[in-house]
Amino acid sequence: MGIFTELGVLYARYRYEKLMEHIKLFSTRLNIPKLIRACDEQQHWKELTYLYIQYDEFDNAATTVMNHSPEAWDHMQFKDIIVKVASVELYYKAVHFYLQEHPDLINDMLNVLALRVDHTRVVDIMRKAGHLRLVKPYMVAVQSNNVSAVNEALNEIYVEEEDYDRLRESIDLHDNFDQIGLAQKIEKHELLEMRRVAAYIYKKAGRWKQSIALSKKDKHYRDAMETASQSGERELAEELL
Numbered sequence: 001m002g003i004f005t006e007l008g009v010l011y012a013r014y015r016y017e018k019l020m021e022h023i024k025l026f027s028t029r030l031n032i033p034k035l036i037r038a039c040d041e042q043q044h045w046k047e048l049t050y051l052y053i054q055y056d057e058f059d060n061a062a063t064t065v066m067n068h069s070p071e072a073w074d075h076m077q078f079k080d081i082i083v084k085v086a087s088v089e090l091y092y093k094a095v096h097f098y099l100q101e102h103p104d105l106i107n108d109m110l111n112v113l114a115l116r117v118d119h120t121r122v123v124d125i126m127r128k129a130g131h132l133r134l135v136k137p138y139m140v141a142v143q144s145n146n147v148s149a150v151n152e153a154l155n156e157i158y159v160e161e162e163d164y165d166r167l168r169e170s171i172d173l174h175d176n177f178d179q180i181g182l183a184q185k186i187e188k189h190e191l192l193e194m195r196r197v198a199a200y201i202y203k204k205a206g207r208w209k210q211s212i213a214l215s216k217k218d219k220h221y222r223d224a225m226e227t228a229s230q231s232g233e234r235e236l237a238e239e240l241l
Contacts, residue, residue, distance in 0.1 A: 005031040012038040012047070019047050027054045045072040053077075058084040066097045075105055079112045091117050095125055103134055110138040120149040133157055143174055151177040159186055164193040171201060179205050187214055196220060203227045208236055216240075 004026045011019040032055045039048040045068035052061035061081045065072045098106040139150050151174045158167035187198035202211035208231040215224035228237045
C-alpha cells in the first residue's frame with residue numbers, strides 16, 4: 001500500500017497526466033486519506049472528487065464539485081453523488097449551483113432529489129431567483145404530493161401562459177392552494193375561458209352567488225344553471241329564471 005500511495009503522491013506532484021489512471025487501477029491498494037491531501041495540495045479537483053467517492057465521503061465530493069466545477073463537474077457523476085450526501089443543506093446548494101451554471105439540466109438533477117427535498121423550499125428558491133418557469137417539469141412531476149407552494153406556482157404559470165385547460169385540471173386534482181385568491185385574480189382576466197375558470201372555482205368553494213354572477217356577466221347561462229342546480233337554493237334558481 002505504501003508503494004502505491006507514494007507513487008500516487010509523486011504522480012500528483014510531477015506526472016499529473018498519469019494520476020487518474022493510477023487511482024482507478026489501484027484504488028483498493030491506496031492510503032486514500034494521504035492521497036486526498038496530496039490532490040488537495042496540488043489542486044487536482046477531478047481526482048480529489050473520485051477519491052472522496054471511493055472513500056464514501058460524498059459530502060466532500062459534492063462540495064468539491066460545486067466549488068471547482070470547471071474541472072470537477074460531470075452531470076451523471078454529480079447525480080450519483082448528491083443522492084448519497086448526509087447534509088440536507090447540500091441539496092439546496094446544488095439547486096443554486098445548477099441554477100447558476102447548468103440551468104438546462106436543473107430538472108434532471110431535481111428529479112433524482114424529488115423524494116428528498118422540501119418542495120416548498122425549492123419553489124421558494126426559484127421564485128426568489130425569478131426563474132419559476134424553469135422548473136415547471138419538476139413541479140409537474142411532484143404535484144401529486146399536493147403541496148401548496150407547488151400548486152400555486154403551477155397555477156400561476158398556467159395563468160401567465162393562458163393555459164386554461166391545464167389550470168382547470170390542476171384545480172380539479174390538487175386542491176391545496178388559495179382558491180378564492182386565484183379566483184379573484186382571474187375573474188377579470190381578458191380571456192373568457194379564464195373567467196369561466198374563476199366562476200368554476202367559486203362554484204367549487206360554494207360561493208354560488210359570485211359564480212352565477214360571473215357566468216351571467218359573460219352570458220354563460222349553462223354554467224349559471226348548473227351552479228344554481230348544484231347549490232340547491234330555490235331563490236338562486238328562481239332569480240336566474
